[in-house]
Amino acid sequence: MNAIAKFPSLEDLNVATPDGVTLEHLSPTIGSVVHGIDLTKPLEESSFQFLHDLLLRRQVIFFRDQDLSLEQHLDLCRRWGTLEVIPFLKHHDVYPELLHIKRDKTSRSYENIWHHDVTWRTEPSMASMLRSVIVPDIGGDTMFSDMYAAYEGLPDAIKRACEGLEAVHSINVSLGAFADADTLHKYSKQFPPATHPVIRVHPETGRKLIFVNRAHTSHIKGMHRDDSRYLLNFLYEQAAKPEYQCRFRWAPNSIAFWDNRACQHYAVADYFPKDREMYRVTIAGDQPH
Numbered sequence: 335m336n337a338i339a340k341f342p343s344l345e346d347l348n349v350a351t352p353d354g355v356t357l358e359h360l361s362p363t364i365g366s367v368v369h370g371i372d373l374t375k376p377l378e379e380s381s382f383q384f385l386h387d388l389l390l391r392r393q394v395i396f397f398r399d400q401d402l403s404l405e406q407h408l409d410l411c412r413r414w415g416t417l418e419v420i421p422f423l424k425h426h427d428v429y430p431e432l433l434h435i436k437r438d439k440t441s442r443s444y445e446n447i448w449h450h451d452v453t454w455r456t457e458p459s460m461a462s463m464l465r466s467v468i469v470p471d472i473g474g475d476t477m478f479s480d481m482y483a484a485y486e487g488l489p490d491a492i493k494r495a496c497e498g499l500e501a502v503h504s505i506n507v508s509l510g511a512f513a514d515a516d517t518l519h520k521y522s523k524q525f526p527p528a529t530h531p532v533i534r535v536h537p538e539t540g541r542k543l544i545f546v547n548r549a550h551t552s553h554i555k556g557m558h559r560d561d562s563r564y565l566l567n568f569l570y571e572q573a574a575k576p577e578y579q580c581r582f583r584w585a586p587n588s589i590a591f592w593d594n595r596a597c598q599h600y601a602v603a604d605y606f607p608k609d610r611e612m613y614r615v616t617i618a619g620d621q622p623h
Contacts, residue, residue, distance in 0.1 A: 364480035365580030394592035433614040439607030446603035449549030454505040460619035473605035481543035
């Protein structure tokens with residue numbers, strides 16, 4: 335049995351909130367629903383700072399009943415930084431920064447794997463904001479896993495083994511599962527493999543966290559293939575432990591806003607052939623260290 339992270343006490347979850355705002359925590363370490371903030375209105379600086387700090391502390395924050403226009407969704411995310419375009423995925427016809435994620439009886443979900451987004455980039459995404467439009471009556475939840483707690487729960491020997499190691503992340507790992515050879519060749523030339531620390535330090539919190547994932551990590555640099563596979567599988571299994579997770583049940587006009595640097599996510603694909611439609615905006619990040 336592996337160690338698990340030390341979870342916070344109830345007192346640790348007592349976050350000071352602005353007047354009229356309440357929090358609904360979904361787990362001890364990750365995930366909180368914010369009640370009492372209307373995202374359809376421009377955020378005052380104090381509200382922005384509260385949400386910014388809460389995102390850093392809880393890694394993913396959620397909202398209900400937020401009927402944002404596409405323009406409001408984009409403008410809100412711009413408060414956090416520069417927006418990025420994710421290649422080879424379906425975008426809105428007018429706004430390339432807006433991903434249109436639609437699943438129905440003709441299109442199965444393939445996001446049901448634990449991952450950080452686009453770690454095959456030299457500078458992976460900082461954060462993403464996902465808004466639901468159509469959701470199934472049952473199923474289609476999204477799960478998030480706390481990579482700080484996952485790191486803290488590692489045995490000391492594994493922590494020592496990971497120090498200083500770098501992993502290679504390749505677009506071929508994920509894109510290769512569904513793209514034809516020409517598409518794969520095109521994007522693998524445009525986005526050559528990126529190398530990131532196995533254990534990165536968050537640029538704002540200074541905390542260590544696991545930064546390898548099944549969807550995009552190829553191997554550990556300079557390590558024998560079998561040893562690399564063993565260590566990566568150990569870290570993947572650590573990231574998938576329920577003790578480090580929260581689960582969000584969608585409703586129309588719900589929002590999930592996650593720190594891609596600090597958590598992984600998994601879109602549960604249990605709703606086929608029902609409809610599920612989402613819009614996602616992604617904020618550009620930095621090079622991991």
